[in-house]
Amino acid sequence: MHATASLALKAATMSKNFKNYKMYVPDYGDDAEPPSDDDGKGPPKNQGSAKRLSDDPNFDPLDLGNTPEQMAQYDAEQAEEEAAARHSQEWHHPDGLTPDDVDRQDRALGSVQMGKPRTVHLTTGPKTYMRLTDIMSMDSLREESRSEIPEQREQLRWKMKADKPLKLIGPHTEHAVDEVASNVFAQAPIFAPFLNAMRQSAHLSLVHGANFFHFDPTIIVSPPGLGKTTLVHMLAQASALPLIYLDGSTMMTTVDLTGGDAIYRASRPSAIYLGLIKHGVGNPLVVFDEVDKVTDHSTGARPNAAESLLPFLERTTAGRVHEQYLQIDLDLRFLNWVLLANDLEKIPRTVRDRCKIIQIPPMTSRDLAAMAKAEVKRRHLEPELVHMLTRACTRGEIKSLRRLNRVLDAAEATLRRARHH
Structure with missing residues (x-):
């Protein structure tokens, strides 16, 4: 009886300690199921693993006092989060790219060299990238960044912009x-x-x-x-x-x-x-x-x-x-x-x-009249304007395409104001 009371007291003490430390003690009964994490009482994730620096509010990735090990751990955590985001069901990309497209594009951007454009085939079609200048070494950039002369620092700022690959675009068929x-x-x-x-x-x-x-x-x-x-x-x-x-x-x-x-x-x-x-x-x-x-x-x-x-x-x-x-x-x-x-x-x-x-030879009055007729139709202007412009071209009142366009622009603006009112 004394032994039973002693065991009960120890069990109560252990249960209190577990409660204070918010530890989870599973019930290994035949019909029992571990509680869900949704109720906030489930087992802590990654129990026994190192604390994530990404979750530490006191960790500043820009602090120059961080050790190489800390930065390596932080970079690895960021890479995991980016990979998880890319492969999640809620993936959205403004250009309509898939996660695999982004991976291929990143590899192409990382390997392109000056004088050797790289084409990557994506689900949205082929994309070609080029490098505007040679890859800049970090040592040279670091050396130039130490300058305190404003003009040299401005020069370095513009130079660093050249290190980003450019797109080659336009009609490709x-x-x-x-x-x-x-x-x-x-x-x-x-x-x-x-x-x-x-x-x-x-x-x-x-x-x-x-x-x-x-x-x-x-x-x-x-x-x-x-x-x-x-x-x-x-x-x-x-x-x-x-x-x-x-x-x-x-x-x-x-x-x-x-x-x-x-x-x-x-x-x-x-x-x-x-x-x-x-x-x-x-x-x-x-x-x-x-x-x-x-x-x-x-x-x-x-x-x-x-x-x-x-x-x-x-x-x-x-x-x-x-x-x-x-x-x-x-x-x-x-x-x-x-x-x-x-x-x-x-x-x-x-x-x-x-x-x-x-x-291109000078335009004749006949050329200008033909252009006027085509522009009146394209701009949806009054058909009666064709006769007036043709007569002006024949009389030499309109001698250039620039003059013709100014007259057409004025007529279009007048028509727009009339419709507005």
């Missing part, structure tokens, strides 16, 4: 390229020679293995007012490519092409580099308007500033174009160059030899 050319032609039929040359060049790129939009450098020469600038904006919209616009008529140096010398306080990266980083695309449409008027007044400049384009237009040299401000080489082979000019003779022969030249 012959049918898609034809659709782009057709859509632009419907709005600008006068530029059919350019659109046909662009289409053929883009088709050839696809035959050679590209699965993105790319065509050879092209010069479009025409009298002022035919709508060359409007054309390239139409092309950018139809092809879904970003547009980098350079205006030769206002350019006093070639900084927009090559970047400024980093020794000067006001220096900056080239407009081409800034556009590539902004859009994250390695094959944008680069338009050099008024290329026949570009000048360079900087010290030691070329006699003809347009010759600064030469490294960009030749595929063998465009693979490594030196950026003066960043002091790194850039892979610019996939830029889609369109040079616009009014006078072909003012463009250096060396530049002309590296481009396809398309010359």
Whole structure:
């Protein structure tokens, strides 16, 4: 009897201790089932395992005092959580990618090298990535980051942006390229020679293995007012490519092409580099308007500033174009160059030899009248306007496409206001 009372007292004491420490004591009876975790009284998970740093509110992953072992454990925990999220039933990706797609894409991004684009085949279609410059070593970046000179720190900030791979995008089938050319032609039929040359060049790129939009450098020469600038904006919209616009008529140096010398306080990266980083695309449409008027007044400049384009237009040299401000080489082979000019003779022969030249003749009054008729129909304007515009073109009151578009824009704005009221 004394032994039984002693055992009962010990059992009560143990039960109290277990309760205080919130420990779980399972009942191993034949019909018993372990309680569910949902009631908060189940066995603690990972009993006996090391405490997770991700769950520790006092652990700061950015603390420089963390040991390598702590950081390794934290990285492993983060990787587990990401893997669990990717394979959970609640997986959602803004681009419609599956977990396996993301894994393949990450591997491609991690292995792409300068000069060697990588294509990864995803459920949404093939995606191609390129590296803009050589992989930067952490030692060199760490050394540059120690500088306390604001200009050098700004230079490093821009340089680090080049270390992220860029996408190569755009129509990647012959049918898609034809659709782009057709859509632009419907709005600008006068530029059919350019659109046909662009289409053929883009088709050839696809035959050679590209699965993105790319065509050879092209010069479009025409009298002022035919709508060359409007054309390239139409092309950018139809092809879904970003547009980098350079205006030769206002350019006093070639900084927009090559970047400024980093020794000067006001220096900056080239407009081409800034556009590539902004859009994250390695094959944008680069338009050099008024290329026949570009000048360079900087010290030691070329006699003809347009010759600064030469490294960009030749595929063998465009693979490594030196950026003066960043002091790194850039892979610019996939830029889609369109040079616009009014006078072909003012463009250096060396530049002309590296481009396809398309010359558009002046529009006759009959051409302008036909364009007016097509635009009135496309813009859903009043049919009576066709007769008025045809008479204005015949009398010489409308002598250019630019003037015609202004009249059409005004008529469209008037019609829109009338419908609004």
